[in-house]
Amino acid sequence: MVAEAVQQALMRHGVLLDAEALVSASAIAGSIAAALPFLQQAQRLAIGSFKGDSTALASEFFRTMADKIARGDSAAADSASENPVPAVGPGQPAFQHIAEQASELQSMVIEDWAGEVAGSTYLEENFRIPRSTLHRWQRRGEVVALRKGGRKHVFPLAQFVDGRPAQGISEVLSAIANPRLAWFWLTRPAPELDGRIPIEMLREDRIEDVVRVARTFS
Template sequence: MTKFQNSSDEIRHHEFATVVAKEVERLLAQRNEAVDAHILATASRIAGSVAAAVTSLSPRHQRAIDAIQGDLAGLASKFVRTLAVEATRRSEAKIAGMEQAPTVPPVLIEGPAQPAQRDDFESMLIEDWAGRVAGSTYLEENLHIARSTLHRWQKRNDVVALRTGGRKHVFPLAQFIDGRPIAGISDVQSAITNPRLAWFWLTRQSTHLEGRIPLDMLRQDLVEEVAAAARAFSGG
């Protein structure tokens, strides 16, 4: 396909998305008079973009989506939550002036909160993007990892530790196999020094790895490939 054809397709998809967005916004405005107009416009643009993206899929993938109609609401909800996390990450990165290498955003809490409530709330939000996490007590009782051992691993960057408030840390459980951290995590954290960004990168598809997930590759002992990709991602 030529560059001109690609540009034409993009224009058509943009036009289609715009038409869908306007129609969705009109219908939402009729049924949700109390909702802020800006929110309605944003929701409508998302709906238009999704509709255009679906029409650009191959027939095989379109049929696959059509076959899971009953699950669409749940999948859409998950997509919107992921979209919100990504949007917040970009907003925080822009504010910090770090668009070249954005960090996963710290949790923001509106209004007063007691320390225990703050920790619980932050842990809950961390699990929205980091998967299951646990503190040192859980790891000691269930994975038989002594606190001294965990502390040593943390100092050597052998494990990813996510701060949740004050000096408290939680540890993503997916990084442990048979009570030990997966080999290669320290290599990744040497390149991507922010733990949140390191874990975010480890658990998402990487363009530097042809769409593969770095953590899955570490489980296959492909440490050198993942380490090189982490350095490329960080610009090192």
């Protein structure tokens, strides 16, 4: 998904990349998209209102990035040999990284990182999902429900397909019990899925790969 979006954007500007460069560009684009929600509101507004030469700014960023990587190669290798990474189970490093980022979500406005959400009244009126059905899904762990305030829950709208949660949601929630963490992972490009966004894959009925990766986190 990310690679396709990057390729289409480049083609609109008459730019073609070889396969290796496209993979690198897609990975960086996914990382940037995942990092944006954690910027302060003022920083996001500043980026959104920027009217300067973004190409020149990006070129400067990549030159700086390449220089830092080149300078840090030998130091990183020495550090790795002196301080080896402890053995961990499959998927644990990625999960730990996601969990560290998700811990910041508690202090953020839900809409700033979760996308469009709504309560049971809205879903009943606009999606024709009865409250009783919604609450049954919630009790069974078949829908992502995010606590907002004291006892109120809101539901990310992107998880619904034809008036019900996308297939695979319940399996993801079974593997990642924290609903905030689960939804955070579902809506970010996943390196384990070649940079694709898990919830988009579920909405396209590409369930098996998403569930397989989610289960490595449990």
